[in-house]
Amino acid sequence: MPRKLILCRCEDVTAADVVHAVASGFAELEEVKRYTGFGTGPCQGKECLRAVALAIAAASGQAPESLLPFTTRPPLVPTELKWLADDGRGPASSRADVPGDDPGG
Amino acid sequence: MAALPLPPSADVVIIGGGVMGLAIAYNLARLGLTRVAVVEATYLASGASGRNGGGLRQQWSTEMNVRLMQESIAICAAFAQEMGINVWMRQGGYLFLMRTEATRAEVERNITLQNRCGVPTRLISPEDARAIVPELDVDRFTAASYNPTDAVVFPWPFLWGYAGAATKLGATIHTDAAVTAIDRHGSDFVVTTARGTITAGRVVNAAGAWSPRVARLVGLELPNWPARHEILSTEPLKPFLNPMVSVLESGLYFSQSLRGELVGGITLHEPRTDDIKLGSRLAFLRAMATAMTELMPRLGDVKVVRQWAGPYDLTSDGSPIVGEAPGLPGFFLCCGFMGHGFMMAPVVAKYYALHLLGRQTHPFFEKWRLARFATGATERESMIIG
Incomplete structure (x- = not known):
């Protein structure tokens, strides 16, 4: 393995970091996310989730298809606060009472 | 965490793999009580401990909280060096x-x-x-x-620090071990989890928002x-x-x-x-x-x-619920922390372990006992944010 193979570019998480997380007993994607911080940067895992999942599977001996993805968080893409804030004119105010619960926890 | 088989028995079973449960396990083990098992329904940091803003403050309206948080911040400031993990404290x-x-x-x-x-x-x-x-x-x-x-930290590393140190000292941590039943056998509790059964003389309910559900397994209705x-x-x-x-x-x-x-x-x-x-x-x-x-x-x-x-x-008065549940010897509560459990955990867990070992108690065990809701002896904490 190259000495510094980066899997999560936003948070600088390397393949070695993932191997270390698995060796420390963390072998679920939700755990490895919290242990290494991978997937918490601007791309929110869109670039790295698959690569990290494969690295966890390889390091832990789990089948890749048995790993559950972590909960996807809104917004879909990084969004400026000014587009979300209620300026009294924009469409946001009329959407304020939309229940809008996503099912994720 | 890796699927570790549950030991058949322990001195203390802690329900909840959040910062409170892990910190109590660490403090017990540090004081020499190593037959301690933490059982967590899903994964570590899955509840409020992994979802909070990481604030540490001493601006409160009750003296108890001011003084506890002065000590908690001192513990946090030494945490990185003592536990060998960066908690990004500022x-x-x-x-x-x-x-x-x-x-x-x-x-x-x-x-x-x-x-x-x-x-x-x-x-x-x-x-x-x-x-x-x-x-x-x-x-x-x-x-x-x-x-x-006052200060802020990055919450997650606190859990890895406490979990790693507790494990190193001999405590065991079991994830994906949701508790489904708690039965009384003589003076012991038999705790049934998704990963098997464990018997212990003392159980600590540190399940946070899930603590009322855990308490119902022993027929106890909590007010949080x-x-x-x-x-x-x-x-x-x-x-x-x-x-x-x-x-x-x-x-x-x-x-x-x-x-x-x-x-x-x-x-x-x-x-x-x-x-x-x-x-x-x-x-x-x-x-x-x-x-x-x-x-x-x-x-x-x-x-x-x-x-x-x-x-x-x-809780209705803004203070937590701690100590042994009335009528249930051996069943301890550590819940109702109002969204401030993370910052309180380092100091509360320290005194909780001393209390469980019978070495020292702390005034919060009197002030924050469950019975206060029945007697009306409550003191309102008004600095509840969020």
């Missing part, structure tokens, strides 16, 4: 902003108490607040309460209830914001972590329910974006990268 202070005379009168009383305890909080003008945070719109508040020794609290994180920015900024009337709060992102939330009232709801809502994003950009107009161009929710664990 002591940039807390700046509470207020708009009304009523809030100001209450804050002035709190500051007198805090100063008497040795916390250097002071009431300052909007102009003085702007000297600390130049981006503030000073027309949005009339006074501010500033304590430079869960409440969703939402939070967001922005893209990382260059360091510009030193203190945690909070508006007392709206419950808005946000700080800049050492990672550079702004992290914060705001109060959104919902009808009380026993359901633990962790969905994210557009209404929160809108309320938060509105409040942040009103207070700090320059934040309009800052991008939100994620929002999520965590469960507050609320």
Whole structure:
């Protein structure tokens, strides 16, 4: 393995970091996310989730298809606060009472 | 954590793999009681411990909380070195902003108490607040309460620190081990989990928002209830914001972590329910974006990268529930921490372990006992944010 193979570019998480997380007993994607911080940067895992999942599977001996993805968080893409804030004119105010619960926890 | 088989018995079983349960396990093991097992329904940090804003403050309205948080911050400041893990602690202070005379009168009383305890909080003008945070719109508040020794941390590494140290000392931690039954056998409890059964003389319910459900397994009705609290994180920015900024009337709060992102939330009232709801809502994003950009107009161009929710664990008087449950010898409670359990855990767990070992107790075991709700001997903590 190259000495510094980066899997999560936003948070600088390397393949070695993932191997270390698995060796420390963390072998679920939700755990490895919290242990290494991978997937918490601007791309929110869109670039790295698959690569990290494969690295966890390889390091832990789990089948890749048995790993559950972590909960996807809104917004879909990084969004400026000014587009979300209620300026009294924009469409946001009329959407304020939309229940809008996503099912994720 | 790896699927570790449950030992058949332990001296203490702790239910809940959050910061409170892990810190109690660590402190017990450190004091020599190593037959301790932590059982967690899903994965470590899955509840409020992995979902909070990482604030550590000493600005409270009750002396108990002021003094506990003075000690907790001291423990946190030494944590990285003692536990060998970076917790990204930054002591940039807390700046509470207020708009009304009523809030100001209450804050002035709190500051007198805090100063008497040795916390250097002071009431300052909007102009003085702007000297600390130049981006503030000073027309949005009339006074501010500033304590430079409050702090923020990155919550997750605390759990890895406590879990790793507890395990090294001999305690065991079991994830995906949801508790489905607790039965009394003589003076012992038989705790049935998704990973098997474990017998122990003492059980600690440190399940946070899930603690009323755990208590029902032994026929105990607890008065605390869960409440969703939402939070967001922005893209990382260059360091510009030193203190945690909070508006007392709206419950808005946000700080800049050492990672550079702004992290914060705001109060959104919902009808009380026993359901633990962790969905994210557009209404929160809108309320938060509105409040942040009103207070700090320059934040309009800052991008939100994620929002999520965590469960507050609320009580009617704003104080936690600790100690042995009346009529249930050996069944201990450590819950109802009002969204402030993370910052309280380092100090509460230290005294909780001493209490379980019978070596030393702490006044909070008297003040925060479950029986207070029946006798009405409650003291309201008003500095509940979010």
